Amino acid sequence: MSDNLQPRGADDTTFAQPLYTPIKRRSFFMYAGATAGATALVLAGCSKDSDTTPTSSTISLGTGDVGVLNYAYALEQLEAAFYAKVVATPATDFQTGELAYFTEVAAHEAIHRNFFKAAITRDAPGKLLQDLTPNFTSIDFTKRLSVLTTAQTFEDLGVAAYNGAGILIKTGAYLVIAGQIVSVEARHAAYVRERLAINTFSSSPQIDANGLDKAMMPVDVIAAAQAFITEKLDASTVGK
């Protein structure tokens, strides 16, 4: 795993160690295993917020297929906001082609976000999840490594989220849409992984001994993503 996180080439000399450490720790939580990571982040959330955030302020993503769509909408909001900021304030040490790449990905994720907004508004009037406020304070957008590592986290998490949500979907048409998006997220994931370390596009432990990608349930995904979202989200009823 540590190979994924090593800076490459010229980055060794320009790399900011104080930044690297917290990023690496967070990534460890993401990849040590869904349950371990989720538990750690949930616990962190509790210790930080239990005194200040009453339970009643938690936003439910809803039930049934609309819940699944709002769940996807929440994740796409997060990704779209992240890439928009990556493009608006590019890392000073981006390598050739990386800004152009992120500009295209920013468009893909904005399209995914806006598509879900349009689809939910059309199919379930009044059920659309509110606009979320991202919390990117842990990300140093001026540093390539911070951006790439966070991008990998979001893309791998997105793939695991769609893979896990498939079984919760009851409408075939929504399953097809989810399938059409998840493979694009997987393409993104494989790209950022290759920028961080060669031949990690589908390496262990992201892919297991059966050749399977990760699949995570909504509560575990939201627990992992919660650190990047100001509002408290409740995914416990998604798909039910």
Added chain:
Amino acid sequence: MDFFKLIDQLSEVDADVMGRFDSRRAVFSSLGTAAKRTALAATPLFLGAIFQKAYAGTTSTPVEVLQYALTLELFEQDFYAKVKASSQYAGASATDKAAIDQIKGHEDAHVALLRGAITGLGGTPVAAAPFKAAVFATLTTFNGPVYGTSQLGIAQLLEDTGVRAYKGRAGELLGTALLTTALQIHSVEARHASKIRQMRGQKPWVNPGDDAVLHPTYTSGVTGPTSTTTPFGYGIPAYTTASPTENNTTQSGVAITTALGATYTTADAAASFDEYLQAAEVLDASRAGGLVGA
């Protein structure tokens, strides 16, 4: 509702009813997990869904969907085995060899997994789906500029086709535990496609600037008569009408370029969503079907 009495009654009018349910054992295992987290009051609704599955579209059982997936994996596995045995691969860089080895390892794992699942459901796994040796012999380079004569060019076509193929059958596994496994394979194929594309200097996603954009892999439709029986012995759904092509910019009736509150390019709109292919399209002579054989 007396579930067992209902099955008895069905047996009287349909002698094969138990066989139908047996081939859908996965549905019942899915019911097991669903029941654990669902109030008993909701159970009749779930049973209704299962009956609908058991009697809808008799051309396609979960085993047949798995056989189709196994066919594609065997095909890819044989292709990469041929690559690894070639002099072109021998002359590639250690890094590129390692990438191919990683991909081949996953195809091996998928074959083993699917074989086990089919056997577990009482089926006999498809034995082989070799990549035509005569066609392979025309791939004179490992990673040359012409996709049609390079091993990686064909690898890109196979991986992108695999991504489309899994998407095309996922709906038939709706609500079953098998769906999750299929999705977990599907995203690995997409990672492979992304890597092969990067090795070739193409964008990681299907886009109008691809050198192979006009290949049938990225379009849709069939070139010949279709059948609901495959050369491999299992059934597939009847071909209806051409699937959307990869340059599609309308999803679920929403015009992506203009209807989202902002204007997006057709390239970004097309790249944001991968498209599916029906089994008949994948097995058409213009795509994988034309490359399978001795």
